[in-house]
Amino acid sequence: MRLTAEQLDWAVHGTPLLIDVNLTVEPGQTFGLVGPNGSGKTSLLRLLAGLNKPKAGRVLINSQPLHSLKQRAIAQSIALVEQQADTTDRVTVRQVVALGRTPFLSALRPWSEEDEAIVTRALHDVDMHRMADRLWHTLSGGERQRVHIGRALAQQPKILLLDEPTNHLDIRHQLSILELVRQLPITVIISLHDLNHAMECDRIGVMDRGRLIDSGLPHDILTPNRLQQTFGVYAHVIDDPVDGKQVMRFRNAV
Numbered sequence: 001m002r003l004t005a006e007q008l009d010w011a012v013h014g015t016p017l018l019i020d021v022n023l024t025v026e027p028g029q030t031f032g033l034v035g036p037n038g039s040g041k042t043s044l045l046r047l048l049a050g051l052n053k054p055k056a057g058r059v060l061i062n063s064q065p066l067h068s069l070k071q072r073a074i075a076q077s078i079a080l081v082e083q084q085a086d087t088t089d090r091v092t093v094r095q096v097v098a099l100g101r102t103p104f105l106s107a108l109r110p111w112s113e114e115d116e117a118i119v120t121r122a123l124h125d126v127d128m129h130r131m132a133d134r135l136w137h138t139l140s141g142g143e144r145q146r147v148h149i150g151r152a153l154a155q156q157p158k159i160l161l162l163d164e165p166t167n168h169l170d171i172r173h174q175l176s177i178l179e180l181v182r183q184l185p186i187t188v189i190i191s192l193h194d195l196n197h198a199m200e201c202d203r204i205g206v207m208d209r210g211r212l213i214d215s216g217l218p219h220d221i222l223t224p225n226r227l228q229q230t231f232g233v234y235a236h237v238i239d240d241p242v243d244g245k246q247v248m249r250f251r252n253a254v
């Protein structure tokens, strides 16, 4: 599904937090959202997921305005993994992941073996199958993060929105989750602080003080000049002698 944001504005108590954001992510693309702390990445993802209503502008999935759809229809297409999602309920890992199937269940469409298989697959995808019966509150931060990604995968969305999905993960799980996400045949928007990870996206966009100030191919966007101006760091790019890929190295900009 194509996801489009048209002239999005959002404000809290009169303070503009998103200003004239325009964005199109083509079906199947992985779009990385980068930007300093407080630049508006989470705010944008919440608008794209339909959790917050824009003050102006609109979000479209394919050519359908998001605001014209019921919450259940949105949930059948879009999944959001938030940064600080939590639950106080006494639930197991499997039960949390199974919540991803909720938008598809009804009196006429009760829980089925297919749902069970989708949940099992999602647990494997995030490497949590061995902990399926563990209680949520006993999990570490990274394990919780993987369970939330599992819930989103169980939702089998056509558009997956991920807000810094790797910030609690050890390096092995960072790499495996990013690889998994990139291989999904769906539209993905992922906010990332690790700019070397962002380089692996199909396209990236840079947020700065509520505006999407640049978007395009990672190598064209994450230039030393941009890193200095927007992120306040000096960077240089070196070629990895093993695979020839370009890697960024950062130093303080004083």
Ligand SMILES: Nc1ncnc2c1ncn2[C@@H]1O[C@H](COP(=O)(O)OP(=O)(O)OP(=O)(O)O)[C@@H](O)[C@H]1O
Binding pocket: 012, 017, 035, 036, 037, 038, 039, 040, 041, 042, 043, 044, 207
């Ligand atoms: N409900 C709110 N009330 C007031 N200010 C808010 C609210 N939500 C977000 N903000 C502010 O809006 C700005 C953008 O926040 P947002 O969480 O979207 O940034 P971000 O780019 O995701 O940041 P980070 O990289 O730190 O996660 C921040 O300055 C934040 O303090």
